[in-house]
Amino acid sequence: MKKLSVRRRHPLAALVVLLLALAATGGLYATLAPADEAQAEASAQSLAIEEGKKLYDVGCSSCHGSGGQGSSDGPSLTGVGAAAVDFQVGTGRMPLQQPGPQAEEKPVVYTQAEIDQLAAYVASLGPGPSVPNESAYDPSAGDAARGGELFRTNCSQCHNFTGQGGALTHGKEAPALDNVDPRYIYEAMVTGPASMPSFPNSTLPEEEKQDIIAWLHAVNTADSPSPGGLGLGGFGPVSEGLFAWTFGMGALIAVAVWIGARTAKARKS
Amino acid sequence: MSSRTDQTESRNDSSGDHLPDQREGGAVAEADDPFADPGLPPHEPRRQDIDERAARRSERTVAFLFTLSMLATVGFIASYVAIPIDEIVFIWPFGHISGLNFALGLTLGLALFCIGAGAIHWARTLMSDEEVAEERHAVEATPEVKAHVLEEFAKGAAESQIGRRKLARNTLLGALGLVPLAGVVLLRDLGPLPEDKLHHTAWQEGSLIINEATLQPLRPEDITVGSLTQAMPEGLDPHAENFHAEIAKAAVMLVRLEPEDIKDPRSAEWGHEGILCYSKICTHIGCPATLYEQQSHHALCPCHQSTFDLADGAKVLFGPAGHPLPQLRITVNDEGFLQALGDFEEPPGPSFWERG
Amino acid sequence: MSTATKDPKTRGKAPAGEKIADWADGRVGLYSLAKANMRKIFPDHWSFLLGEICLYSFIILILTGVYLTMFFVPSMAEVEYHGSYVPMQGVMMTEAYASTLDISFDVRGGLLVRQIHHWAALIFVVGIMFHMMRVFFTGSFRKPREINWLFGWTLFILAVFTGLTGYSLPDDLLSGTGIRFMEGAILSMPVVGTYIQMFLFGGEFPGHDIIPRFFVIHVLLLPGIMLGLVAAHLILIIYHKHTHFAGPGRTNDNVVGMPFLPIYMAKAGGFFFLVFGVIAAIAATATINPVWVLGPYRPDQVSTNAQPDWYLGFSEGLVRMMPGWEWVIPGGYTLNFGLMIPLAVFPGVLVLIGLYPFFESWLTRDNREHHIAQRPRNAPTRTGLGVAWLVAYGVALVAGGNDVWAVNFNLSINAITWVCRIGFFVFPVVAFVITRRICLGLQRRDREKVLHGRETGVIKRLPHGEFVEVHEPLPREALYTLTAHDQDRPAELGPETDENGVRRKVSPLERLRVKISRGYFGEQAQIPKPTSEEYREITSGHGHH
Known part of the structure; x- marks a missing residue:
């Protein structure tokens, strides 16, 4: 599976999409390391909170304040819930390495057990969305067609038709959703990380989130069919135009040069 | 194929004595002008012209290409018959692609390409490559021809009496000028007149605000700070015939801001407890401007990047939009549902001449 | 030729081909036609084949287009999809979109033909641009070819609009957004905007008429006109004979190259198959416009990366670069400059291109025929202007894809837009100066x-x-x-005064x-x-x- 995903991101595909952007896209995709899916053993809640507090004091408090009340460097964590922690830390966005338009996905620093402890601590600061059950984001249980409609109403304006990502203002961006663990997609919808608005269950019920995940699973994983051939990044007419200008016209001009060239003479002059 | 000498003769027939003349002319001119045209260089044979074995090799290559094309066409037919249309296969580096599309496309491409390549190779290596000069002739007619034509034209015009019979001529022009009007008039029923259609939407006083995701009316407590909800007026049926025309004007988005974050007092007043309901149809050309950044409260349009500040009455911050997104006045009814206090105060969507 | 030597009495024994030719000669004057054209000389140069790429893509477009009309349903009636593409089952969509899905998933080879058609369309317009560049930079538009330049120029514009109408037909979310853009553009026209919009769409946007109407424009009206123009374009090429580059024996009074029969019959005919083969191979391996994941159009839905096909990227970029200028003039009428200016610049630039040959002939007062293709370096100012235009075009193209660049280069979309806004005016000037200097340098080197x-x-x-x-x-x-x-x-x-001192x-x-x-x-x-x-x-x- 991982191999296939690497192949789908083969340089050839990227070259096709954005000849000039190899380095940028390469760097972007290199950071798309799938998260470790190990589940922590359930531990005593209070113990977890205690352990989480310790981790928090070391890794998070400098920005978010000693009690999660927030500071000029980081928002308050009261009421963000365990789901927000699981998403932010589980995708490597937190702890923040350097300031920028928004927190970037990075290699994960904590183990899943530590993340759970951190989440338990932050959840204890105020009521908020909890980490969903696996059944809530199982793609096979959702209706992809319904999810596609919901996706186009609520998500595609930022994330593109199939979740290839898109630009926001001033260097912010809606990240690509390919091969993101469905759990993080679910958590992102519930918590609304960074610029993203939240889609609470009151307006987008649980089963509809599942439908959206099912749609993404159908069109945007390493195994999703792309019947027509190379997907060209899924960016639409821009990459198609580039392809026509470079590969299409390039091949035809090469052929034209062959036709127009003189045949080699017997005697070299 | 006719022999090479035949071709040379017929070529000389068609181009006259032009070629040899020019070659000699160039040589003569050389004496006094160093930049004179030396004339066409003498033809140099290719290997295929002097070595029959090389020529036969070329012929074999050409035949091989044509044979390959035949095989590819057979392959095309075989693929069409054998490969199911819904079969998805993994082919590196293309990914999980339709086996049929891939097989049909490549065999067809190969069949066509080989015909072309064979023909070109034939032309390049076996057909004569001796360059031929063809004389050009001035496009303009000689003065005699021109005079003759003008004379004939004057004669024809005079015979028609179009200069003398002014009444006939002018009525003809009038008739020809008028008759296209029939065609123009026929276009009238292409569509209705605009009237005030663009000024009204499906929103009216008391319309419940329907969540597009659930198709249920929204309550204030459903909408949390930092969330985004897409909605439409009650009474719109996605299966109805005019649904698209109505939703194209009436689609809205609801956001909730902390009351202290709302900069525009009128905007706050038109909302309900920090819930603001804006038309999501961009005022530039009409794309849904729903790229809502909940931290900055900016809404961006994906089509041309017009950026609206939803905290400040949807004021335009960037991009080509000319005016803010219209806001819908909302309140809560007795049953606790959000509802509209009327239609938009101004037409939503792209601006137009009569918009005002 | 060869018949001249034959005795008329032996006609009965002539080969079948000759008999048919005789028959045709008696009716359409075949031999006279052939005498003038069969051995027509065509010069060898790769850049002279760019126009053929366009011609062949056009033929491919007609062939594949006819096939697609057999299956496409140009209707905006809403249906629930129950075809073989699972992630769309049960979704409400127009028949146009549903039939496009059917072509892609239920007609064997339909996807291939769709992709060939669309790729050929993109390559058609790329080819036209390359061809126009070749003609422009070599001065091949000069007398007597100004009219053929206009024919080609008209074909370019028609190709763009045929592309636009074709791109809109599947009624997917992307193309529907394009139609919405068109509606907004029409609405921005002063005085008549709303009327034209209502008449074109048969009522309020999107209505039920635009797809069937675009269909007729796309498959009948525009291609019909184009076919006529292509014929006229080719006839004029044969009549004028092709230009060639100067060289020993190649003068303004002759054309040196290979005869149509047999060399260019093989080369041009072969090239058709090569172009078709290359495009078929591209269609086999690269997706274009995957409408099945784009979803059907709904006016309240949209996706980022909403762009037109590349040949309208120029106008898209102009619109994206514009600041939001909108005036309400006394009397309560709105002038939307944010759309009006780019939509005036776009045709304005096209008109300038179309009229350039006439401008240059006015400038030079040169009434001679020109059959030698110039080297671009030998016309430095024209070359500079051409490159400046291309740079402006490129800047607008970049602006038209600003969101795609932003997300792939991790740049700010606002920064890109600002660079394009300034660059649209500055870069062409810089390009003009640099290009002219390079040309002069090359001229100097030639002289040396x-x-x-x-x-x-x-x-x-x-x-x-x-x-x-x-x-x-x-x-x-x-x-x-x-x-x-x-x-x-x-x-x-000339002198300030005439010979009488006046x-x-x-x-x-x-x-x-x-x-x-x-x-x-x-x-x-x-x-x-x-x-x-x-x-x-x-x-x-x-x-x-």
Whole structure:
């Protein structure tokens, strides 16, 4: 599976999409390391909170304040819930390495057990969305067609038709959703990380989130069919135009040069 | 194929004595002008012209290409018959692609390409490559021809009496000028007149605000700070015939801001407890401007990047939009549902001449 | 030709082909036609084949397009999809979109033909641009070919609009957004905007008429006109005979190359198959416009990366660069400059391109026929203008894809837009200056080469110890090739007064002409080509430097 995903991101595909952007896209995709899916053993809640507090004091408090009340460097964590922690830390966005338009996905620093402890601590600061059950984001249980409609109403304006990502203002961006663990997609919808608005269950019920995940699973994983051939990044007419200008016209001009060239003479002059 | 000498003769027939003349002319001119045209260089044979074995090799290559094309066409037919249309296969580096599309496309491409390549190779290596000069002739007619034509034209015009019979001529022009009007008039029923259609939407006083995701009316407590909800007026049926025309004007988005974050007092007043309901149809050309950044409260349009500040009455911050997104006045009814206090105060969507 | 030697009585024994030809000759004058055209000479140069790429893509478009009409349903009636593409089952969509899904998933080979059609459309317009660049930069639009330039130019515009209408037909979310853009653009027209919008759409956007109407425009009206223009374009090419580059034996009065029969029949015919083969292979391996994941159009839905096909990226970029200027004028009428200006610039630029040949002939007052393709360096100002135009076009294209660049380069979309806003005005000027200088530099090098010969890289030591590089004089052929071009003289205003001492009246237009002409052909705009006198003077001396 991982191999296939690497192949789908083969340089050839990227070259096709954005000849000039190899380095940028390469760097972007290199950071798309799938998260470790190990589940922590359930531990005593209070113990977890205690352990989480310790981790928090070391890794998070400098920005978010000693009690999660927030500071000029980081928002308050009261009421963000365990789901927000699981998403932010589980995708490597937190702890923040350097300031920028928004927190970037990075290699994960904590183990899943530590993340759970951190989440338990932050959840204890105020009521908020909890980490969903696996059944809530199982793609096979959702209706992809319904999810596609919901996706186009609520998500595609930022994330593109199939979740290839898109630009926001001033260097912010809606990240690509390919091969993101469905759990993080679910958590992102519930918590609304960074610029993203939240889609609470009151307006987008649980089963509809599942439908959206099912749609993404159908069109945007390493195994999703792309019947027509190379997907060209899924960016639409821009990459198609580039392809026509470079590969299409390039091949035809090469052929034209062959036709127009003189045949080699017997005697070299 | 006719022999090479035949071709040379017929070529000389068609181009006259032009070629040899020019070659000699160039040589003569050389004496006094160093930049004179030396004339066409003498033809140099290719290997295929002097070595029959090389020529036969070329012929074999050409035949091989044509044979390959035949095989590819057979392959095309075989693929069409054998490969199911819904079969998805993994082919590196293309990914999980339709086996049929891939097989049909490549065999067809190969069949066509080989015909072309064979023909070109034939032309390049076996057909004569001796360059031929063809004389050009001035496009303009000689003065005699021109005079003759003008004379004939004057004669024809005079015979028609179009200069003398002014009444006939002018009525003809009038008739020809008028008759296209029939065609123009026929276009009238292409569509209705605009009237005030663009000024009204499906929103009216008391319309419940329907969540597009659930198709249920929204309550204030459903909408949390930092969330985004897409909605439409009650009474719109996605299966109805005019649904698209109505939703194209009436689609809205609801956001909730902390009351202290709302900069525009009128905007706050038109909302309900920090819930603001804006038309999501961009005022530039009409794309849904729903790229809502909940931290900055900016809404961006994906089509041309017009950026609206939803905290400040949807004021335009960037991009080509000319005016803010219209806001819908909302309140809560007795049953606790959000509802509209009327239609938009101004037409939503792209601006137009009569918009005002 | 060969029939001339035959006795009429032997006709009965003539081969079948000849009999058919005789039959046709008796009805349409086949032999006279063939006599004039069968051995027509066509010069060999790869850049002369760019137009053929367009011609062949056009034929491919017609072939595949006819096939697609067999399955496509140009209707905006809403249906629930129950075809074989699972992630769309149960979704409400128009019949146009549903039938496009059917073509892609239920018609064997339908996807291939759709992709060939769309790729060929993109390549068609790319080919037209390359072809126009070739004609422009080599001055091949000069007398007598101005009308053919206009034919080609019209074909370019029609191709863009045929592309636009075709792109809209599947009624997917992307193309629907494009139609919405068009609606907004029409609405922005002063006074008549709303009326035209209502008439075109048969009511309020999107209505139920736009797809069927676009269908007729796309498959009948525009291709019909284009077919006629293509025929006219080709007839004029045959009538004028092709231009060629200067070289030994290649003059303004002849055309040197290979005869149509057999060489170009094989080469041009073969090229058709090559173009078709390449496009088919692309369609086999690269997705274009995957409508099945785009979803059906709904006016309240949208996706980022919403762009038109590349050939309208220029206008898209112009619109994205515009600031949001909108005025409400007294009387309560709205002027939406954010759309009006780009939508005026777009056709304006096209008109400038179309009229350029007439501008240049006005400038040079040159009434001769020109059949030698110029080297771009020998027309530095024109080349500079062309490159400047291309740079402006490129900037607009970049602006049209600003969101895609932003997300792939991790840049700010606002920064890209600002760079494009400024660059649209600044970069073309810079490009013009640089290009003209490069051209002049190349002209200077040509001059050096003619007068002093080719640098051989061989260093010789002279008796008194000086080292010099041996320059080898150019062969006659090269001397001719490098000096064959004409150089226009800048126009002169003439004396202030006539022979009687009366002040001559010179129109301001004439003054302008002289001014521009100086800019085009003045001292700073071209390097005088070497004369035979200069050459003799140098070569009669010590030979080389």
